[in-house]
Amino acid sequence: MMANHPHAEAEAELLDDPAPTPVVHYAEQALLGALLLVPERLKTIGPLEPEHFANTAHSALFAAMCTVSPPGPEVHRTSPVWPNQLLAAAQPQARALTAAYLHLLISVCPVDAHAPAYAQMVRSGHARRRLRQHAGFLAQAARTPGPDPAGVVLARADQLAVYIDELATTFPSHSGSMPRTSPAPKPAAEISTEAEDQERMLLATATAHPEELPRMRWLHESDFTVPAHAAVFACLTTLARRGAPVDPITLLWEAQQRGLLHKGFGPAEFFDLVSHPAGTPEHWGRKILQRALLSQAASVAARIEALTADQATSVHQLATGSRRALTAFSSTRARWHQATSDSVEKTPVPHATPSRTPSVRSPTARAGPASLTPARPGR
Template sequence: MNPLLRAEQAALGAVLLDPGQLSYLDWLSPDHFYRPVHRALFAALRKLRNDGHPALTAEKSVPLSWVTDAVAEAGLHVRGLTAVYAHTLISACPRSAHAPVYGRVLEGAIHRSIAAHAIRLRQAARADALQGGVEGSLDYADVLSGVLGDLARRWGTKPRPVAPATPPATAPAVPPPVRADRTAEDERFLLAVLTERPKAMDEVVGWLRPGDFAAPAHGQVYRCLAALHHRGEPTDPITLLWEAQRRGLLTDGTLSGDQLTAICDGVGAGSAEWLGEQVLRSSVARTAAASARAVRALAENEALPPGQLINHALHALGPLDEIRTRWQDASGQPAPKPSATDPSPNEPPTAQVRAALTRSTPRRVPGPTEQRGSAPTPASARAPARGHS
């Protein structure tokens, strides 16, 4: 059986055995459980606790009504739950005092949540690629960044971008054929304009990079044009050809003389700034899709601890943050991006964060001699009882 599913059963079984364990699981919410029946049962147990169920003040053993009432309440919201399954959950709990550790079902919830949001970012990027937009990709990147920050606080760690030791394996992007043809055409037109009118480089050189070109050969031509512009040398088909030769692009197969001739002989009329923005738009969508694939690959690695997953996912969004800044410069409408480390109005309070950290340090169960010599304590602090009356 999946370890996270076993942990869900054990956490619920611990609370059914000892209602006081709920106070150590306040950092969990019903939607952190994978199975609908588990979500409904955990919500029911919290409702009974909030309503002041008599089991919370039981002096000796936990009354059977704690289990039956929880099953009845959960049965109002989900089908198929019986008292038999509730006792199966009790049997699945080795030690009720270890409930905070079993509460690591939050790990599975973190992986599932990040994977789901990565899929949505990929869908937004594909829509932008088809429509020639950027808003959907950038907006949903903000959503994913905010989710990562919130999950980091719930897990009890500080969100910070950290590169993984081994980059996740992702499938190569396959752009929509129609849009790919349009992007290649825009790139060729832009390079022709920059070759015909070298001063037009001033309009794009501040925010357009060689990596923004979908075709690697086009990116290398742009790099040559930018180098000539940077050195203040004349730009024409001959100097461009010489610069490509000097960089070894003609000998290593990156470029061919025919490709350069086709670009130099192209129509050089048009706005370099407008064409550059079209190239950058396509680059934003591709970068968003690449980041989404990387984040999803990380989330699907079940062996990756949540803290590392969150920080690696933030690192995977880094290229999208960088190209966002350049897009804002190009469009002339900069908009501040919410930081993933900014406090969320819905973030759990400090007490819940401290409770979350107890998942790694379960409470010590008093020994038999300590139990005999101790004074009566409230039900929430008693050693867990494994029976019901």
């Protein structure tokens, strides 16, 4: 006997183990079957919309049920008027619908009186898909920033928070409402050349102008992508808050006391890191904080997507877990608001002298520094 072709064997393995049909598909079939059997059940299923169905044909059929008036009970028992009317109304939107499939829906409905329970399952499936969609929008905004990346991310986060509140209100809590799903692994911090350069510029300008550091409490070590840069920033803030002198030498001494110097990062590398300032610390600090905001948003989206992928998690558990995922993001968001508010407060009045560079509301709109000489402290 001729041996099977490797490609044919691979196809056979795929056919033998198809992806399982989502459970909500059977709930949709049971609900539609119940409504085909007893149209009066439409009054008992609660608020439900065609878009709540995952299957396009099911959505078209339910839309027809909401628009076509059913016949009287006596006519319905003796004639297939209702199924025929529905088929005629739904087929233009779902050509795959056939009379045979309507009979299948009727046959797979266990108990038509359970239609309200089936409808609640359909609503739950839709809620899960919508939550995942909101998380996807947030992830997309965080990964593909445009002219105002922070503004878009915050708008998506607001939309997500509003939808989470709706879920918590619509779907009641129960015992064990906390999600059991393990947290998604935190995405690795983006260490790009641009991120490194921004952090180096922040450290150099803050060393040259330490008097601005007390106004930058909105920037944290955790916002940095390079651990060594975060450690040097901690040295800077410690010296500034202590009121100690700050310059490359005092900063080098503080770094030595903290054990930051090692082979590959000695005095020469340290001086190179902090000795070429350009621009202002606040400008670079907002750049770093914005990057941290986007990274935090991507982490929130990944966590929520992991929750929605666990079919054993109830909708209320999804709402609870998603709200907790937003907590850390809210902290970063508050710091971003403080950083941009500080910028707005320092915006000069229209009659200010043109030699003074105005601050702007969005850090992404500010052009990079044109001069490579250290900026003078603000008066």
